[in-house]
Amino acid sequence: MTDRRDQLIQLTNEFVDAFNRMNLDNVVSFFAEDGIYEDSTGGRHIGHDAIRTAFEPLVGGSRGSIRFDGEDVFVETDTGKVLASWRLNLDKDGEVSVIRGIDILEFEADKLKKKMAYMKADKPHLETN
16 A cells, blocks of 8 residues: 555545434534635535535434445545545434445545535436536
C-alpha cells in the first residue's frame, strides 16, 4: 500500500466514524468549504451550510440512531477517489431497518471535494430532464 492509499482509507474510516458518533459538526468538517454532497435522491448541496442542512435529519437523530458498517473499499490514489459500500443500520424506537449503499468520495488533500451517495431502493428514482 502507498502512503496516499493508507491516508484515503484512514480519512474514509474517520468520516464514517463521525456519522456513527452522530457528530454533525465533525461530519461537515470533512468537507472543503466549497464541497459538494450529492444525495441519493438527486439533491445537490454545496458548501458547509447546505451540507449541514442535508445531513441534519440523519445525523441529528430525528431518524433514530444510526450505524454504518463498511463492506468494501476501492481506492484510486491518482484522483483521490474512494468507492465505499456500506450497510446503514437505523434504529428508531426499537424498529430496526437496514439500507445498503455506496458512496463515491473525492478527496483533495485531506478534505472532501465531493460525496455522491447511492442506495438500493424499493423502486427506482427516475430523473426528469
